[in-house]
Amino acid sequence: MTQISTTSLTPQLYLQRQTRWRPIEIVFWAATLLPFWLFPTYLSLASQIAITGLFALSLDLILGYAGIVSLGHAAFFGIGAYTAGLFSKFVWGEPFSGLVAAAAVAGIVGYASSFIISRFRHLTLIMITLGLGLLLKEAANSAHWLTGGSDGLQGVSIDPVLGLFKFDLYGRTAYGYSLAVLFVVFLCARRIINSPFGLALRGIRENVVRMPAIGADSRAHIRKVYTIAAIIAGIAGGLLTQTTQTVALEVLSFERSADVVVMLVLGGAGRLYGGLIGATVYMIARDQFSGIAPQYWYFWIGALLVIVVTLLPNGILGGLSRLIRRWRRS
Amino acid sequence: MLPPVFGVLFDGIAYGMLLFVLSVGMSVTLGLMNFVNLAHCAFAMLGAYVTVVLMKDFHWNFFVTLPMAFAVSALVSVAVERVLYRRLYRASDLDQVLLTIGLAFMSVAIAAWFFGTTQQPISVPSYLRGSISLLGLDLGVYRMFLIAVGIAVTVLLVLTLEHTRFGAQVRAAVDNQRMARGLGIDVDRTFAVTFALGSGLAGLGGALAIEIVGLDPQFALIYLVYVLIIVSVGGLGSIAGSFAAACLIGVSDIAGKYYVPQLGSFLIYLVMVAVLMWRPAGLFGRR
Numbered sequence: 036m037t038q039i040s041t042t043s044l045t046p047q048l049y050l051q052r053q054t055r056w057r058p059i060e061i062v063f064w065a066a067t068l069l070p071f072w073l074f075p076t077y078l079s080l081a082s083q084i085a086i087t088g089l090f091a092l093s094l095d096l097i098l099g100y101a102g103i104v105s106l107g108h109a110a111f112f113g114i115g116a117y118t119a120g121l122f123s124k125f126v127w128g129e130p131f132s133g134l135v136a137a138a139a140v141a142g143i144v145g146y147a148s149s150f151i152i153s154r155f156r157h158l159t160l161i162m163i164t165l166g167l168g169l170l171l172k173e174a175a176n177s178a179h180w181l182t183g184g185s186d187g188l189q190g191v192s193i194d195p196v197l198g199l200f201k202f203d204l205y206g207r208t209a210y211g212y213s214l215a216v217l218f219v220v221f222l223c224a225r226r227i228i229n230s231p232f233g234l235a236l237r238g239i240r241e242n243v244v245r246m247p248a249i250g251a252d253s254r255a256h257i258r259k260v261y262t263i264a265a266i267i268a269g270i271a272g273g274l275l276t277q278t279t280q281t282v283a284l285e286v287l288s289f290e291r292s293a294d295v296v297v298m299l300v301l302g303g304a305g306r307l308y309g310g311l312i313g314a315t316v317y318m319i320a321r322d323q324f325s326g327i328a329p330q331y332w333y334f335w336i337g338a339l340l341v342i343v344v345t346l347l348p349n350g351i352l353g354g355l356s357r358l359i360r361r362w363r364r365s
Numbered sequence: 366m367l368p369p370v371f372g373v374l375f376d377g378i379a380y381g382m383l384l385f386v387l388s389v390g391m392s393v394t395l396g397l398m399n400f401v402n403l404a405h406c407a408f409a410m411l412g413a414y415v416t417v418v419l420m421k422d423f424h425w426n427f428f429v430t431l432p433m434a435f436a437v438s439a440l441v442s443v444a445v446e447r448v449l450y451r452r453l454y455r456a457s458d459l460d461q462v463l464l465t466i467g468l469a470f471m472s473v474a475i476a477a478w479f480f481g482t483t484q485q486p487i488s489v490p491s492y493l494r495g496s497i498s499l500l501g502l503d504l505g506v507y508r509m510f511l512i513a514v515g516i517a518v519t520v521l522l523v524l525t526l527e528h529t530r531f532g533a534q535v536r537a538a539v540d541n542q543r544m545a546r547g548l549g550i551d552v553d554r555t556f557a558v559t560f561a562l563g564s565g566l567a568g569l570g571g572a573l574a575i576e577i578v579g580l581d582p583q584f585a586l587i588y589l590v591y592v593l594i595i596v597s598v599g600g601l602g603s604i605a606g607s608f609a610a611a612c613l614i615g616v617s618d619i620a621g622k623y624y625v626p627q628l629g630s631f632l633i634y635l636v637m638v639a640v641l642m643w644r645p646a647g648l649f650g651r652r
Contacts, residue, residue: 104459151642157458158401159645162597165590166638173631289590293466300463334474340467344460345452 053229079206084318085213086274091299091310093267099304101260102240104161106292107168111141111265113287115272120188120282128194130277137273138266145265149258172287188282209278303350372502373623379508381615382515387570388592389607390563396539396602398556403465407472407585412438412568417485427489438568439561446560469585476582485580539602594637600650
């Protein structure tokens with residue numbers, strides 16, 4: 036969705052130009068540190084936002100860049116969450132190794148299901164992802180001995196991060212830890228997107244039939260990016276378990292899959308910061324609105340969706356960049 | 366004396382007929398315009414609430430409320446189509462999904478605002494209640510009525526599609542929209558009429574569903590999953606496909622809940638994923 040000027044720009048130069056850090060990005064990441072001083076009572080919410088932002092980032096890789104619409108992405112989030120919980124229960128409580136385990140299991144399941152995903156497009160694809168997600172949720176619900184079913188997984192206990200920072204009630208450690216993980220994963224995602232592989236993904240989004248014709252096997256690319264997205268979603272799920280010290284069946288729910296699509300589209304799909312901005316706006320809005328009238332929260336979400344689709348086709352970030360372009364021209 | 370498996374089959378097919386009436390409109394509109402309308406069940410819910418209000422507040426007869434449920438849903442759907450959907454026919458799948466799921470969310474909240482989040486019971490006429498004993502099976506009268514309605518709707522739809530001028534236009538537009546336009550068929554008008562009919566049928570389905578599954582504001586979302594499953598399993602734009610898929614899913618769901626209740630809805634999701642893996646375009650789909 037970035038405008039490419041065609042004047043004497045080699046692919047290498049184009050990618051290099053994309054990789055350069057812009058001042059606004061540095062400002063954004065510096066601003067993520069502000070909650071520590073400005074809103075010390077809202078740090079738990081801030082850590083939820085960081086986790087959800089990471090989850091939205093993982094969906095952005097497949098939906099925003101490769102054009103794969105998934106309504107079952109919570110499956111990988113949930114797998115990561117349960118893996119991290121079970122890991123702390125049965126192995127040890129060190130958080131980083133727990134995250135690695137969550138990422139590994141989610142990645143393996145993601146790789147296995149990517150063979151199914153890469154065969155389908157359009158409505159069939161949406162229904163397959165939805166069906167697999169619902170199947171997994173039903174399976175987790177009936178595997179009561181392992182997951183605790185609808186009662187949630189009990190007995191999760193996480194050691195202090197690096198042996199120094201205990202997870203406290205105010206969410207200081209939770210936010211710092213989630214933010215650090217989010218930043219590291221974001222750097223990886225940024226690197227992936229600004230690589231020839233990232234360009235190939237955008238090619239698949241724009242025209243899936245033409246890609247094989249120019250020598251890029253779109254199925255192999257889809258398998259790869261789907262696995263990567265599953266790994267990131269697994270990390271996000273693991274983070275949620277570790278910062279809240281519990282796992283509810285809700286991590287696998289259809290609502291979570293749908294919410295993350297909404298967030299991403301709200302922020303702007305196909306932009307690295309789209310998921311992060313969308314998650315921030317969505318989570319803060321939900322926090323405020325559901326305080327007023329929880330049962331009508333969905334009305335506002337619905338209205339927001341209708342407005343975004345009819346008036347802001349590329350989300351908040353798309354609308355902003357259009358404004359900026361218009362302002363520069365005049 | 367028949368074994369209980371026939372009772373399960375009977376209940377499953379009755380349930381399938383209900384799902385068929387709910388979903389056939391969506392299948393045809395999807396096949397016709399490639400328009401993914403996730404607010405379809407919101408129209409079904411609207412029909413259901415029309416029946417509830419007319420029966421409770423105005424003491425109408427159940428049978429008289431059914432055409433009203435059909436008409437109100439059809440009229441409202443035309444208004445929504447004119448104002449919102451029309452702009453999105455050429456948009457991407459994702460935009461259509463988002464706009465229509467947004468409408469579905471809003472409908473849930475609006476229904477909760479007007480009617481509260483509790484179940485809305487109705488009392489159908491006494492001659493539709495109870496059951497008839499036949500060869501050792503207890504067959505519910507209301508379920509027989511559902512099967513009759515389902516078959517009647519199917520016959521009417523097939524006759525309309527196969528033997529009228531309008532049906533021929535719809536079939537032409539489903540097969541090849543560009544060519545149909547080239548032949549001078551007003552595809553947009555055909556679509557608007559089909560859309561109204563489909564939403565009206567959904568409204569009728571919603572009204573019929575109250576007695577079987579109850580009615581609360583979550584109806585628009587819960588049955589959306591069923592409708593989507595049937596549409597994708599049956600294949601887009603195919604009435605026969607929707608019919609077969611609705612029976613398959615209805616029987617699987619009832620059988621699953623009867624024989625392995627601890628698995629919940631596992632079975633229908635499994636059936637859907639299996640069918641789609643085997644035939645990505647659905648049982649009767651061509652694309």
